[in-house]
Amino acid sequence: MALPLWRLATRPAFAAAAAASTLAAGASLSRDQTRSIPLAAVAYADDEVLHPPHITWPHSPYLASFDAAAIRRGYEVYKNVCSSCHSMNRIAFRNLVGVAYTVDEVKEMAEDIDVEDGPNEEGAMFSRPGRLADTLPAPYPNEEAARYANNGALPPDLSLITKARHGGENYLWALLTGYRDAPEGINVREGLYYNPYFAGGQIAMERALYDGAVEYDDGTEATTSQMAKDVSTFLAWAAEPEHDQRKRMGMEWIGGFTILFFGMLYMKRFKWSLYKTRRLEFR
Ligand code: HEC
Known part of the structure; x- marks a missing residue:
């Protein structure tokens, strides 16, 4: 359906x-x-x-x-x-860049959250605003x-x-x-x-x-x-x-190989034309 x-x-x-x-x-x-x-x-x-x-x-x-x-x-x-x-x-936030949002929009969204990070040089964990890689x-x-x-x-x-x-x-x-x-x-x-x-x-x-x-x-x-x-x-x-890229690459490769296929077909027939059209005579 x-x-x-x-x-x-x-x-x-x-x-x-x-x-x-x-x-x-x-x-x-x-x-x-x-x-x-x-x-x-x-x-x-x-x-x-x-x-x-x-x-x-x-x-x-x-x-x-x-x-x-x-x-x-x-x-x-x-x-x-x-x-x-x-x-x-x-x-991660960075995955949204270029897909649904611009870099600046995503940076702003990430900064809204608090992320625990560390340890710092004193060995303590600390909290910082989020960034693209989070x-x-x-x-x-x-x-x-x-x-x-x-x-x-x-x-x-x-x-x-x-x-x-x-x-x-x-x-x-x-x-x-x-x-x-x-x-x-x-x-x-x-x-x-x-x-x-x-x-x-x-x-x-x-x-x-x-x-x-x-x-x-x-x-x-x-x-x-x-x-x-x-x-x-x-x-x-x-x-x-990777969905969009996968489909696009599929298109490119299938297209490319189709052209290559006909090129090779032509070449094969060209190379073989001498043999295919010759006549052997035995005396
Ligand atoms: C109040 C908490 C809560 C909210 C809000 C919520 N969910 Fe769920 N969701 C659960 C719980 C609990 C389960 C596990 C259900 C179970 O195992 O019976 C679940 C299970 C699921 C599943 C798995 C079903 C399966 O086949 O096992 C999906 C998919 C799902 N939620 C999608 C969503 C989406 C999309 C949204 C937002 C629109 C959403 N949930 C909002 C609590 C929530």
């Missing part, structure tokens, strides 16, 4: 189908549990999951690059919403603190998340926009939230995006699906910053 994003976001039938298929999955799971394996009830998390729809992203086609404006908006969403729980350890600040000092603040669940680092989940940015978009009321017959455990796209259907992350959650620099209206699209684009970029 390849639909433009805006059509998908506004289709009520899509939401209805999502809810209906989750219901069906839920029903078959409980039948399994009660009939075939009554003693050791095994429920595999991926039995009860809705696959994300395939979305045609601006960067999906072979020769398309990332939408830089979307990366920039996506960073705003990450910074204002997601960064309170999720780290992005592999992305990675984006993490919300928690360690995994224990992160779990403690989130009911025992660990918000994963988002640097490589689109590579770490089946469906990549399609999954992310579906997950972020997929929160809805649990259908009849599904008991959502305390501290969890119903989301049919998450394996098992119950996720420890609360719905994070609501219309107007951020105010975009460029004046784009911040609807839930717009923010989900932008932050998914940003995270897809973060996981594969």
Whole structure:
């Protein structure tokens, strides 16, 4: 199913189908549990999951690059919403330069944070303003603190998340926009939230995006699906910053080798023409 994003976001039938298929999955799971394996009830998390729809992203086609404006908006969403729980350890401020911001803009953004550095000549650690080489600040000092603040669940680092989940940015978009009321017959455990796209259907992350959650620099209206699209684009970029260059190099190399191929073909035929056209006579 390849639909433009805006059509998908506004289709009520899509939401209805999502809810209906989750219901069906839920029903078959409980039948399994009660009939075939009554003693050791095994429920595999991926039995009860809705696959994300395939979305045609601006960067999906072979020769398309990332939408830089979307990366920039996506960073705003990450910074204002997601960064309170999720780290992005592999992305440094300098990575944003030339992609979504100018050097001066990024320098200013980096200076807003305090980084622990050191030791200095007295052996003490000290705090200094951030600079381009620093990675984006993490919300928690360690995994224990992160779990403690989130009911025992660990918000994963988002640097490589689109590579770490089946469906990549399609999954992310579906997950972020997929929160809805649990259908009849599904008991959502305390501290969890119903989301049919998450394996098992119950996720420890609360719905994070609501219309107007951020105010975009460029004046784009911040609807839930717009923010989900932008932050998914940003995270897809973060996981594969070389994406644009990779496609461009592919184009150059394939183009170059095509020309070379015909050149070599000509040369081969030229060199062989003497042998191919000669006539041998035996007397
Ligand atoms: C209030 C804290 C909080 C905020 C804000 C938050 N998350 Fe999460 N997120 C979590 C927790 C906790 C988990 C782990 C959920 C689990 O394992 O059930 C999680 C899990 C995830 C996952 C992994 C899901 C999977 O398949 O394992 C993704 C992707 C994600 N969050 C993206 C985001 C994005 C993007 C944002 C910003 C729009 C965001 N989160 C905002 C707490 C948060």
